[in-house]
Amino acid sequence: MQATIITIGDEILIGQIVDTNSVFIARQLNAAGVTVGERTSIGDNHAQIVAAVERALQQSQVVVLTGGLGPTKDDITKRTLAKLFQSEMRYDETVGAHVERMLAARGIAFNALNRGQAMVPERCTVLFNAHGTAPGMWFERDGRVVVSLPGVPFEMEHLMLDEVMPRLKARFALRQIVHRTLITAGLAESMLAERIEEWEAALPPYLKLAYLPNPGAVRLRLSAYEVDGRQVAEEIDRRFAALQRLIPDYVVGFETATMQELVHRMLTERGLTLALAESCTGGTIAARFTAMPGASAYLRCGVVAYSNEAKCDLLGVDPAAIARHGAVSEQVACQMAEGARRVAGADYAVATTGIAGPSGGSEEKPVGTVWIAVATPRGTVAVCRQCGTDRGQIVDRASAQAVSLLRDALREEEKAKISNE
Amino acid sequence: MQATIITIGDEILIGQIVDTNSVFIARQLNAAGVTVGERTSIGDNHAQIVAAVERALQQSQVVVLTGGLGPTKDDITKRTLAKLFQSEMRYDETVGAHVERMLAARGIAFNALNRGQAMVPERCTVLFNAHGTAPGMWFERDGRVVVSLPGVPFEMEHLMLDEVMPRLKARFALRQIVHRTLITAGLAESMLAERIEEWEAALPPYLKLAYLPNPGAVRLRLSAYEVDGRQVAEEIDRRFAALQRLIPDYVVGFETATMQELVHRMLTERGLTLALAESCTGGTIAARFTAMPGASAYLRCGVVAYSNEAKCDLLGVDPAAIARHGAVSEQVACQMAEGARRVAGADYAVATTGIAGPSGGSEEKPVGTVWIAVATPRGTVAVCRQCGTDRGQIVDRASAQAVSLLRDALREEEKAKISNE
Numbered sequence: 001m002q003a004t005i006i007t008i009g010d011e012i013l014i015g016q017i018v019d020t021n022s023v024f025i026a027r028q029l030n031a032a033g034v035t036v037g038e039r040t041s042i043g044d045n046h047a048q049i050v051a052a053v054e055r056a057l058q059q060s061q062v063v064v065l066t067g068g069l070g071p072t073k074d075d076i077t078k079r080t081l082a083k084l085f086q087s088e089m090r091y092d093e094t095v096g097a098h099v100e101r102m103l104a105a106r107g108i109a110f111n112a113l114n115r116g117q118a119m120v121p122e123r124c125t126v127l128f129n130a131h132g133t134a135p136g137m138w139f140e141r142d143g144r145v146v147v148s149l150p151g152v153p154f155e156m157e158h159l160m161l162d163e164v165m166p167r168l169k170a171r172f173a174l175r176q177i178v179h180r181t182l183i184t185a186g187l188a189e190s191m192l193a194e195r196i197e198e199w200e201a202a203l204p205p206y207l208k209l210a211y212l213p214n215p216g217a218v219r220l221r222l223s224a225y226e227v228d229g230r231q232v233a234e235e236i237d238r239r240f241a242a243l244q245r246l247i248p249d250y251v252v253g254f255e256t257a258t259m260q261e262l263v264h265r266m267l268t269e270r271g272l273t274l275a276l277a278e279s280c281t282g283g284t285i286a287a288r289f290t291a292m293p294g295a296s297a298y299l300r301c302g303v304v305a306y307s308n309e310a311k312c313d314l315l316g317v318d319p320a321a322i323a324r325h326g327a328v329s330e331q332v333a334c335q336m337a338e339g340a341r342r343v344a345g346a347d348y349a350v351a352t353t354g355i356a357g358p359s360g361g362s363e364e365k366p367v368g369t370v371w372i373a374v375a376t377p378r379g380t381v382a383v384c385r386q387c388g389t390d391r392g393q394i395v396d397r398a399s400a401q402a403v404s405l406l407r408d409a410l411r412e413e414e415k416a417k418i419s420n421e
Numbered sequence: 422m423q424a425t426i427i428t429i430g431d432e433i434l435i436g437q438i439v440d441t442n443s444v445f446i447a448r449q450l451n452a453a454g455v456t457v458g459e460r461t462s463i464g465d466n467h468a469q470i471v472a473a474v475e476r477a478l479q480q481s482q483v484v485v486l487t488g489g490l491g492p493t494k495d496d497i498t499k500r501t502l503a504k505l506f507q508s509e510m511r512y513d514e515t516v517g518a519h520v521e522r523m524l525a526a527r528g529i530a531f532n533a534l535n536r537g538q539a540m541v542p543e544r545c546t547v548l549f550n551a552h553g554t555a556p557g558m559w560f561e562r563d564g565r566v567v568v569s570l571p572g573v574p575f576e577m578e579h580l581m582l583d584e585v586m587p588r589l590k591a592r593f594a595l596r597q598i599v600h601r602t603l604i605t606a607g608l609a610e611s612m613l614a615e616r617i618e619e620w621e622a623a624l625p626p627y628l629k630l631a632y633l634p635n636p637g638a639v640r641l642r643l644s645a646y647e648v649d650g651r652q653v654a655e656e657i658d659r660r661f662a663a664l665q666r667l668i669p670d671y672v673v674g675f676e677t678a679t680m681q682e683l684v685h686r687m688l689t690e691r692g693l694t695l696a697l698a699e700s701c702t703g704g705t706i707a708a709r710f711t712a713m714p715g716a717s718a719y720l721r722c723g724v725v726a727y728s729n730e731a732k733c734d735l736l737g738v739d740p741a742a743i744a745r746h747g748a749v750s751e752q753v754a755c756q757m758a759e760g761a762r763r764v765a766g767a768d769y770a771v772a773t774t775g776i777a778g779p780s781g782g783s784e785e786k787p788v789g790t791v792w793i794a795v796a797t798p799r800g801t802v803a804v805c806r807q808c809g810t811d812r813g814q815i816v817d818r819a820s821a822q823a824v825s826l827l828r829d830a831l832r833e834e835e836k837a838k839i840s841n842e
Contacts, residue, residue, distance in 0.1 A: 010629070013458070013460060015445065023436040026436030036436075037469075038463055048458075071610060114611050179435055188529050194534065213573060276725065283704030283707025283723055283725065286704025287702075290727065302704055302727075304704065310765065356711075357714070
């Protein structure tokens with residue numbers, strides 16, 4: 001079954017916001033076996049909304065719209081849909097009472113604008129929005145469905161999960177869609193394609209392969225549409241298992257696996273502990289690890305040592321080393337990592353010190369120069385990396401490189417252990 | 422002048438990636454005075470690409486496509502466009518030599534797949550991609566332009582800036598588009614609309630007002646299309662100045678201003694210093710401050726004190742306080758903030774300690790409970806906040822609340838100073 005997603009709002013067309021709503025909606029529809037054929041974004045414009053919905057209804061059984069349901073004058077989706085479905089407006093008592101209650105809890109008076117939130121087209125089923133003031137709406141025409149949801153992500157997500165998906169499953173007989181993704185790192189896209197050419201050629205026609213390059217990784221996704229989900233999932237598992245045997249050193253994991261998830265698993269499984277000493281990455285590495293549930297089991301502490309004083313006072317870096325080599329140097333990176341490891345009593349510690357820009361660069365050490373060190377029970381290693389020219393990019397790449405260096409150190413320990421046994 | 426953006430790739434339709442490319446392209450086009458009328462995402466499918474481009478050419482003078490230009494079999498945009506523009510393929514020596522050089526630098530052999538990257542349609546102008554192996558393409562038909570760019574964001578961005586925008590400006594006589602956004606915080610959308618009703622009603626018809634609610638903020642955007650940019654920008658400045666006089670306590674700033682930018686400015690201008698002690702926010706507050714150039718001037722240090730040991734050893738929290746009140750408590754939050762302030766010798770310090778979940782909650786302190794403390798030269802304040810149920814959401818909201826509390830403390834100091842003078 002085919003669906004179209006339409007997101008409404010000038011803010012999307014001028015690039016003021018990133019459209020994450022359609023990402024969430026696409027995932028939910030896919031997981032239930034509904035194929036998204038097209039995603040369109042249009043402005044808060046009557047004629048455009050009508051044209052987009054009419055066109056979508058020609059190619060899809062389900063059309064999901066978000067946005068344009070706010071209380072203010074610039075939001076016109078509700079009035080437009082009422083006209084399109086030739087429907088009068090009525091006041092919905094349940095929605096009205098809910099809006100009044102929600103606002104009262106926040107100390108906000110119920111005014112005419114809020115009262116307007118409870119006006120709904122007669123010919124729609126109201127989808128109750130427990131988390132906001134704009135209700136969702138479900139229209140039907142000739143066996144096809146048009147759903148309109150508010151654009152606030154949190155409210156839209158709850159309405160999709162609690163109202164839209166159960167109704168779609170009840171209304172249509174859905175088949176399944178299967179996507180699985182294997183993450184590789186260390187091989188360029190063209191080299192990877194060459195290496196796995198025979199494996200790719202032998203795939204059955206109902207399995208569609210996609211290469212998705214990322215900085216430092218290439219993801220391989222196998223997809224099958226409208227199939228027996230369980231059987232196909234098993235087939236994909238077999239194909240990916242064969243692939244792993246072909247390129248064992250280059251597989252990072254599956255689905256959205258990241259290098260820090262791999263390290264998270266390695267540390268957790270082996271009961272090792274970690275400390276972080278971040279200068280130029282400013283807490284980003286810590287934030288990435290602590291974003292994963294269970295990080296508290298291994299993360300002893302992180303120190304954001306932006307100033308030289310913090311490097312010396314909190315991490316025991318020798319001021320003379322900073323004076324002699326500069327804060328961005330192999331010596332200081334190593335002392336930061338060793339200091340963090342010692343202070344925290346951790347097995348491993350990672351340190352970064354670099355020039356994130358836009359100022360602070362020199363000819364010898366231009367913006368983007370980053371020293372990364374990993375202190376381990378077997379000694380300390382440090383590398384220097386050029387991480388780009390843009391502040392955000394530098395922090396991002398330096399963080400990724402640091403996690404990668406830690407992974408290498410953890411792998412070495414594993415190998416050393418195995419050869420010792 | 423009107424443009425359509427088309428992003429190509431199954432990964433967008435299944436919700437595997439967030440489409441940030443069209444955000445960047447829309448911003449660039451808008452800045453040059455080109456109105457984006459529609460944005461569409463379609464799959465790697467010949468018929469869909471042809472239909473989307475043909476439809477876009479009916480409503481727009483400029484069509485920008487991204488994606489589907491990789492070396493592997495799933496990428497079909499180039500072949501499809503060659504057919505659409507009835508063009509044979511030719512080998513481009515310049516592109517070929519560039520691809521070979523790029524790969525050699527990374528130690529990658531030049532294989533048949535890479536050679537294919539240098540095959541281009543005869544009837545297009547090649548847009549040289551200095552940062553990748555897939556060239557951009559510029560087609561023209563009946564005075565309208567179709568541009569095809571690779572989907573890798575970094576490569577697409579450089580091609581937009583270095584090749585596409587200069588050519589568009591040379592090719593068309595463009596008028597200007599002006600967007601300005603004022604950020605408010607502390608007033609719900611409907612209350613804000615009521616407060617500024619007269620101001621809104623008095624806006625000239627060529628200025629379009631949009632309300633954009635965010636968690637904790639409502640943005641007000643004024644837009645004008647195809648106008649004399651300078652004159653309109655001045656008019657918007659006057660309108661916003663009048664608005665600021667209407668709601669002086671609720672304006673945070675302009676454009677993408679955030680609460681941490683406001684705090685960043687307050688700290689910088691007053692020459693104050695800051696220390697951070699993060700437990701549940703795990704480095705996120707530090708990362709948000711250090712993302713801004715100049716943070717090194719005031720950020721003395723940050724400590725990610727995830728473990729109780731780190732709280733005691735690095736921040737001097739009393740173990741007895743943890744034993745008596747728990748790590749998530751007013752007492753521990755205050756001691757963390759005071760400890761960070763003392764250790765770093767900073768003027769202000771912010772601390773967070775909470776339950777980010779998914780485990781660790783109890784009836785008394787459910788997941789999402791966060792204590793936030795701010796230590797100041799005049800004493801320490803602490804608040805308890807319920808920050809949601811999802812780990813990412815909890816970290817996000819707790820970080821925002823912490824910065825907001827710091828802002829309040831900085832404001833109070835300012836007020837106290839003024840009343841003392």
